[in-house]
Amino acid sequence: MLMALTIGPMLGGVMAYIIGKKNKKARDYFASAVTIIEMGLLIYCSGLYLTGKNMFFTQKDLCGLGISLKLDGFRIILGVVAAFMWTMTTIFSKEYMAHYPRTNRYYLFFLITLGATVGVFLSADLFTTFLFFEIMSFTSYTWVAHDETKESLRAAETYLCVAVIGGMVMLMGLFLLYNMTGTLRMDELHEAVNYAIVLSPDNKLKTYVAGGCILFGFGAKAGMFPLHIWLPKAHPVAPAPASALLSGILTKSGIFGIIVISAEMFLYDYNWGMLILILGVITMFLGALLGIFSINIKRTLACSSMSQIGFILVGIGMQGLLGEENSLAIRGTVLHMINHSMIKLVLFICAGIIYMNIHELDLNKIRGFGKGKKLLMIAFLVGGLSISGIPMFSGYVSKTLLHESIVEFINIATPDMYGKFKFVEVIFLVTGGMTLAYMTKLFVAVFVEEGEKVPEERSKTSRYMNGQSSLALLLSVLVLFGLGTGPYRIMDNLAKMALPFMKGKSMGIYVDYYSFTNLKGSIISIVLGVNIYYFIIRKFLMRTDEDGKRIYVNMWPEWLDIENLIYRPVLQHIIPFVMALILRVFDRFADHVIYVLKSTLFKEVEPRRPLLYGNIFTHVVGGFIDRMVDLINNIFRKDTPVKENYEKKLALSIGHIIKTSRLTARSVSFGLLMFSIGCIFTLVYLVMVLLLHIT
Numbered sequence: 001m002l003m004a005l006t007i008g009p010m011l012g013g014v015m016a017y018i019i020g021k022k023n024k025k026a027r028d029y030f031a032s033a034v035t036i037i038e039m040g041l042l043i044y045c046s047g048l049y050l051t052g053k054n055m056f057f058t059q060k061d062l063c064g065l066g067i068s069l070k071l072d073g074f075r076i077i078l079g080v081v082a083a084f085m086w087t088m089t090t091i092f093s094k095e096y097m098a099h100y101p102r103t104n105r106y107y108l109f110f111l112i113t114l115g116a117t118v119g120v121f122l123s124a125d126l127f128t129t130f131l132f133f134e135i136m137s138f139t140s141y142t143w144v145a146h147d148e149t150k151e152s153l154r155a156a157e158t159y160l161c162v163a164v165i166g167g168m169v170m171l172m173g174l175f176l177l178y179n180m181t182g183t184l185r186m187d188e189l190h191e192a193v194n195y196a197i198v199l200s201p202d203n204k205l206k207t208y209v210a211g212g213c214i215l216f217g218f219g220a221k222a223g224m225f226p227l228h229i230w231l232p233k234a235h236p237v238a239p240a241p242a243s244a245l246l247s248g249i250l251t252k253s254g255i256f257g258i259i260v261i262s263a264e265m266f267l268y269d270y271n272w273g274m275l276i277l278i279l280g281v282i283t284m285f286l287g288a289l290l291g292i293f294s295i296n297i298k299r300t301l302a303c304s305s306m307s308q309i310g311f312i313l314v315g316i317g318m319q320g321l322l323g324e325e326n327s328l329a330i331r332g333t334v335l336h337m338i339n340h341s342m343i344k345l346v347l348f349i350c351a352g353i354i355y356m357n358i359h360e361l362d363l364n365k366i367r368g369f370g371k372g373k374k375l376l377m378i379a380f381l382v383g384g385l386s387i388s389g390i391p392m393f394s395g396y397v398s399k400t401l402l403h404e405s406i407v408e409f410i411n412i413a414t415p416d417m418y419g420k421f422k423f424v425e426v427i428f429l430v431t432g433g434m435t436l437a438y439m440t441k442l443f444v445a446v447f448v449e450e451g452e453k454v455p456e457e458r459s460k461t462s463r464y465m466n467g468q469s470s471l472a473l474l475l476s477v478l479v480l481f482g483l484g485t486g487p488y489r490i491m492d493n494l495a496k497m498a499l500p501f502m503k504g505k506s507m508g509i510y511v512d513y514y515s516f517t518n519l520k521g522s523i524i525s526i527v528l529g530v531n532i533y534y535f536i537i538r539k540f541l542m543r544t545d546e547d548g549k550r551i552y553v554n555m556w557p558e559w560l561d562i563e564n565l566i567y568r569p570v571l572q573h574i575i576p577f578v579m580a581l582i583l584r585v586f587d588r589f590a591d592h593v594i595y596v597l598k599s600t601l602f603k604e605v606e607p608r609r610p611l612l613y614g615n616i617f618t619h620v621v622g623g624f625i626d627r628m629v630d631l632i633n634n635i636f637r638k639d640t641p642v643k644e645n646y647e648k649k650l651a652l653s654i655g656h657i658i659k660t661s662r663l664t665a666r667s668v669s670f671g672l673l674m675f676s677i678g679c680i681f682t683l684v685y686l687v688m689v690l691l692l693h694i695t
Contacts, residue, residue: 170217239351273320
């Protein structure tokens with residue numbers, strides 16, 4: 001059953017592609033049916049698990065190490081959220097993609113990615129996670145490149161580059177981890193790592209190296225700083241349904257991996273928790289800062305996703321720092337993962353509806369579009385208030401838990417750590433205020449401000465989305481709103497399901513979400529957000545154009561793009577130059593070594609001239625005799641010198657002797673051969689006579 005949850009959507013994608021060749025309408029309904037069935041099967045399997053049935057699948061030797069899948073409370077949450085999001089976006093895709101080219105390709109990879117994503121969430125070992133993770137990365141690449149414009153292809157190039165490099169670095173970490181522990185099974189990693197460290201303390205460093213490599217791969221997909229570069233660029237160019245999934249659920253596959261290594265390899269590890277916390281704080285604040293400056297609605301939502309991923313990373317970091325008393329951090333982490341997914345589903349559908357009608361994303365060109373569109377306005381408002389952490393909405397609950405986990409650590413922190421974590425708390429609250437500020441900017445621009453007059457067919461009285469899109473948006477909003485209204489009945493129970501996966505001991509203390517102590521943090525963020533909106537966005541990030549109209553401007557310096565400033569120069573110029581230089585040095589070094597060897601040990605020796613006569617013996621002896629004869633001629637026989645060439649004469653004589661000896665040897669050999677043959681015949685004859693005599 002579990003394997004069917006991964007393979008089924010993939011086969012469904014292939015079938016949707018084939019059906020789409022004949023009938024696009026039938027393909028759209030078929031794709032929706034696949035996602036609905038997937039969600040139904042996940043709910044059914046979840047019911048079996050909750051009634052006590054062990055949900056586990058393994059296929060040994062497949063792809064070398066085999067594939068293992070498992071279902072538990074945390075995996076149920078992620079799987080059902082993913083299936084629900086895919087169902088809503090597939091329904092919305094029917095209208096949104098109606099006028100897009102290459103929709104067959106879109107649905108093919110759309111459904112394959114669903115199977116791969118569910119495979120990541122159900123994986124029981126890191127090798128299985130890696131396999132589905134890489135499939136998901138390559139199939140979702142087509143979402144970013146779908147339009148095939150210059151901008152989309154460049155963004156897709158960035159996305160693929162980050163995914164491939166991240167995947168290869170992760171694979172190195174998995175090799176190192178497997179070599180050290182002999183297993184990649186998630187439920188065995190904690191004991192295996194501890195045992196490896198006990199056997200050899202040097203393995204502690206190897207564990208950090210392996211964990212760092214794996215974190216690099218998962219962090220790249222999650223949009224964690226400094227690997228976030230793909231996220232603000234991929235979302236604006238991808239179709240809105242794909243953007244909702246990229247932001248809301250594919251980033252969670254990276255978070256899933258980070259949680260695995262944090263809760264298994266580095267359970268209660270202070271150093272690891274501090275690393276994740278620092279990266280989380282930077283990601284959280286930087287994403288919100290980019291959102292403040294952005295004037296593209298989908299880019300702003302993408303930067304918001306980066307910021308909310310930072311909030312989740314803060315929760316993961318606090319789990320390591322708080323040790324066994326980390327239940328608040330676990331609850332905040334899990335619930336913010338759920339909330340962010342549902343919030344981004346709602347907000348990106350809203351952004352998709354806007355783009356579907358006026359084909360613009362710039363705030364100056366879409367301002368005023370939402371006036372009079374009640375469902376769109378309510379949906380966006382619920383999403384905006386939720387992500388801003390406003391009380392009575394879902395985001396408030398998870399952010400309150402995350403904030404309280406920081407406060408809990410401050411209360412037990414040593415004096416040297418107290419100030420540092422008070423600073424972390426300040427950044428947390430300021431980032432919450434920045435979130436409210438940029439979401440207010442989007443809401444005011446779309447639903448409050450006056451925009452350009454639109455044609456009658458696109459006016460507020462016209463139909464701006466069909467019934468299916470309205471249904472997808474309405475259901476998403478109802479689920480999101482329902483989460484916020486049931487913090488104790490719904491959200492606490494969801495958090496309780498995930499506790500065992502993250503090694504949580506218990507639900508911990510009771511949290512009164514609406515006490516003044518907890519409301520105070522939200523109030524501080526709200527006050528900060530209002531001030532940031534009025535005194536920064538309205539005063540400094542807007543200007544008056546030539547017509548006297550106030551417009552939004554992007555004041556973020558173009559040169560301050562980490563991809564163009566650092567990554568592309570490093571990957572395209574610096575690394576190739578350095579590698580070429582190193583290879584050139586080795587090449588020249590090899591040439592010099594060969595030259596030295598050729599000039600010394602392997603120096604060519606001039607070939608000796610062949611002797612005119614005889615061999616070396618006749619040459620030496622005959623030459624000596626000739627020189628003696630020359631000496632006698634010069635001294636005693638000047639008038640009648642001896643003109644005989646003794647070297648030649650000796651060579652001829654020796655040659656004649658050798659030839660004669662060889663002939664003699666041949667003759668003797670022939671005679672001996674004949675003699676032997678005669679002896680054999682004689683012996684045979686005697687034996688025959690003896691036998692006849694006996695008989």
